[in-house]
Amino acid sequence: MIKNVMTKLGLSLAVALTSMAPAALAAGGGGKLLPANTRPDNIASVQRGAKLFFNYCVGCHSLQFVRYSRIAEDLGLSEEQVMKNLNFTGGKFGDTVVSPMRAADAAVWFGKAPPDLSLEGRSKGADWIYTYLKSFYVDPSRPLGWNNTLFPGASMPNVLWELQGIQRAKVGHAKDGGEAHIEGLELVQPGTQSAQQFDDSVRDLTSFLQYAAEPAALKRQKLGAWVVLYLAFFTFLAWLLKKEYWKDVH
Ligand code: HEC
Numbered sequence: 443m444i445k446n447v448m449t450k451l452g453l454s455l456a457v458a459l460t461s462m463a464p465a466a467l468a469a470g471g472g473g474k475l476l477p478a479n480t481r482p483d484n485i486a487s488v489q490r491g492a493k494l495f496f497n498y499c500v501g502c503h504s505l506q507f508v509r510y511s512r513i514a515e516d517l518g519l520s521e522e523q524v525m526k527n528l529n530f531t532g533g534k535f536g537d538t539v540v541s542p543m544r545a546a547d548a549a550v551w552f553g554k555a556p557p558d559l560s561l562e563g564r565s566k567g568a569d570w571i572y573t574y575l576k577s578f579y580v581d582p583s584r585p586l587g588w589n590n591t592l593f594p595g596a597s598m599p600n601v602l603w604e605l606q607g608i609q610r611a612k613v614g615h616a617k618d619g620g621e622a623h624i625e626g627l628e629l630v631q632p633g634t635q636s637a638q639q640f641d642d643s644v645r646d647l648t649s650f651l652q653y654a655a656e657p658a659a660l661k662r663q664k665l666g667a668w669v670v671l672y673l674a675f676f677t678f679l680a681w682l683l684k685k686e687y688w689k690d691v692h
Pocket of ligand 1: 498557574
């Protein structure tokens with residue numbers, strides 16, 4: 443009995459610790475997180491994010507738990523739309539999203555293989571992804587010329603620089619002659635999008651990665667609406683019935 447309780451306690455502790463892990467990881471980054479304010483239930487936003495993902499990210503990152511057919515079904519797209527507008531890697535409609543980048547090549551080129559992003563929306567969370575994608579700046583001391591304030595030393599280049607423009611670090615020195623530190627980032631060359639448009643693009647991308655990490659969430663929300671309607675309808679029926687019964691009593 444006691445052993446049983448102990449096991450249960452141990453289990454719930456383990457569960458509590460595991461569910462705390464993403465928060466701890468997120469806080470472990472090199473900077474403050476910006477609120478992503480994503481709407482992963484907003485299909486239009488997830489669709490725009492998918493388009494961005496397949497244009498700018500799939501070259502290096504796979505989504506090993508997501509199938510093209512599932513994306514079509516969940517995002518209300520036809521097979522043709524998905525195969526023409528999202529699938530540039532020659533995968534079949536029923537295949538999972540594989541990157542053409544070979545892990546071994548990537549390790550040589552970037553020093554590190556780009557990780558699969560299937561679960562990124564859950565493991566790092568929306569605010570982390572959103573902040574990360576906005577925090578790249580030029581840094582000639584890095585092999586690819588880019589660094590990131592949230593993830594210092596990241597081996598990913600700023601693949602969205604054409605949209606965002608180029609940011610440079612504003613370096614400050616502590617008054618007592620302490621070490622130089624980054625005070626903020628400033629845009630030194632504008633991109634094709636305004637700051638507002640770029641925020642929206644990054645938000646869409648983040649929504650898509652949240653969706654990819656939990657495709658069932660979209661369905662659950664749709665189902666949720668039906669459950670509420672169903673309950674409302676039966677409450678109405680019950681009310682009619684009650685009126686009917688009490689008519690004779692009054
Ligand atoms: C040229 C290859 C390349 C492209 C294109 C690319 N990435 Fe990356 N990405 C990487 C590499 C390499 C890493 C590993 C960085 C490290 O750990 O130092 C990475 C890491 C990441 C991470 C952090 C993963 C983690 O938890 O450590 C995220 C999030 C991410 N990429 C998102 C994106 C998104 C979104 C796009 C498209 C806008 C994109 N990447 C495009 C190479 C790429």
